Amino acid sequence: MWILKKLDIKELIIAVDTTHAFKYQNNKCGIKIHIAGVHPFGIPIAFTLMERKAHDMATFEEIIDILLSYEIKIKFIIGDGAYDNANFYYLVAVKAKGEGIAKYNPRRSEFKDKPTNLDIV
Numbered sequence: 001m002w003i004l005k006k007l008d009i010k011e012l013i014i015a016v017d018t019t020h021a022f023k024y025q026n027n028k029c030g031i032k033i034h035i036a037g038v039h040p041f042g043i044p045i046a047f048t049l050m051e052r053k054a055h056d057m058a059t060f061e062e063i064i065d066i067l068l069s070y071e072i073k074i075k076f077i078i079g080d081g082a083y084d085n086a087n088f089y090y091l092v093a094v095k096a097k098g099e100g101i102a103k104y105n106p107r108r109s110e111f112k113d114k115p116t117n118l119d120i121v
Contacts, residue, residue, distance in 0.1 A: 001045055001070055004038070011073040012098075013039040016063060017080060018056045021049070034059045036067060039078075045070070056082035064096050074098035 004012075014036050021033040032054060036046040046066035048059035056079070067074060074096045079088065083102040092100030 003043060004045065004070055004072060007041065009038065009072060011075040012067065012070075013075050014045075014067060014077045015039055015079070016056075016060070016077060016083065018050070018082075020052060034063060036063050036077075056080075057085065057087055060088065061091055061095070064091055068096065076101055079103070 016034070016036045018032045018034045020030060022030045030052040032050050032052055034048045034050060034056065035044050037044050046063050048062050048066075050058050060083075064074075064077075074092075076099050077092045077096060078101045081103040083100070084104060085102075088102055089100045092098050
């Protein structure tokens with residue numbers, strides 16, 4: 001992508017999320033857009049479309065494929081709680097060769113209990 005070359009970006013730090021792009025019939029139908037933006041510029045550099053009820057991970061691998069096509073090292077991919085699952089971390093580590101960071105989601109995490117005794121120095 002020409003803008004990445006112009007900004008002389010050597011490695012990508014990406015934020016991913018989805019948003020509803022279009023809704024109709026009392027929010028029962030529509031589409032969502034899955035967007036990947038490059039930090040710190042906030043420039044969208046990859047996007048996919050999906051059905052309104054699709055999970056954010058539905059087109060995540062396609063987003064990674066688009067990012068890899070730019071042939072720039074991916075350092076981090078950052079997502080919200082919807083990305084806190086094994087598939088996200090696997091795809092980022094194995095396919096993108098980067099590090100995945102997702103907000104902790106207690107509903108999905110295998111770590112259900114809150115730590116009670118923390119000795120922080």
